[in-house]
């Protein structure tokens with residue numbers, strides 16, 4: 001991080017952590033400082049593999065950002081929402097339908113959630129190469145810090161995790177790293193991907209049964225979420241129960257998405273998760289998140305690394321038929337363009353379905 005005089009911006013004060021007795025998921029904590037030695041990496045690879053083949057979510061600590069830098073990043077993440085006038089936000093809106101891209105703003109009310117209720121979630125998504133696009137005026141002085149943060153997310157965190165994922169399948173350590181290049185074309189949509197949720201009306205809460213974002217799996221390979229105190233994220237546990245994710249100061253919450261499911265032949269499962277109304281003592285607060293939704297490069301075909309001895313022993317599950325397997329670009333564009341807009345059809349039980357590029361995508365209630 002640049003350490004000379006930093007541009008002055010307002011401080012974002014998040015809600016205090018909840019005191020409600022919520023039922024939390026019990027997740028492993030991966031200490032990334034142990035990756036400096038080959039023995040440490042093997043130990044962590046086993047831990048990650050255990051987490052990713054059971055619950056599918058884990059925490060990461062000692063990732064390289066100090067507490068003070070973390071606070072600063074949340075202050076920066078708030079700028080696109082609190083310091084940019086509405087008309088400038090509109091001018092920087094993402095071309096979601098046309099370019100099938102989230103880069104720029106997704107303003108509120110774009111997605112249909114349920115029963116005629118639209119979302120109250122605003123995004124400002126920047127590509128990891130912050131120089132590729134223009135940004136609102138208030139963000140320009142902050143780009144050097146955002147750039148450093150993007151590189152930390154990509155090289156220090158994502159690549160380190162991808163090495164552990166490869167080791168867990170007894171693949172060469174750089175197998176997945178080679179499919180996630182910083183400079184390759186591809187959206188890896190979002191480096192700093194702040195998501196800002198506004199409190200909703202009671203009427204919206206009732207109509208949607210308190211669901212802000214329905215159960216889903218993520219599009220990409222690895223989702224890195226910078227832990228924040230407003231409880232709302234829940235994961236579907238292997239026993240079929242929704243459990244809350246608890247907040248750990250300056251930790252990451254990590255999970256795999258559809259692309260990793262495909263590349264790993266079903267070994268690393270994309271866990272279903274959703275966002276619901278926060279507990280009573282956190283209602284009325286805004287909720288600011290920072291994400292790095294990593295995706296393989298555009299041209300990576302979403303087929304299993306069948307050469308993995310672990311996969312050969314476990315059995316390979318093909319997410320897509322080999323002949324029809326999409327590239328990451330096709331999968332991303334199909335999902336981004338359709339999400340929250342297409343009419344869902346009723347599947348089994350509480351599942352709703354939509355068809356994207358000939359592939360059924362499920363939404364879980």
Ligand SMILES: O=C(O)CCC(=O)C(=O)O
Nearest residue numbers: 195218232233273275289
């Ligand atoms: O807001 C959250 O905590 C999770 C959001 C999420 O799952 C997503 O945007 O894919």
Ligand SMILES: [Fe+2]
Nearest residue numbers: 216217218273
């Ligand atoms: Fe998600």
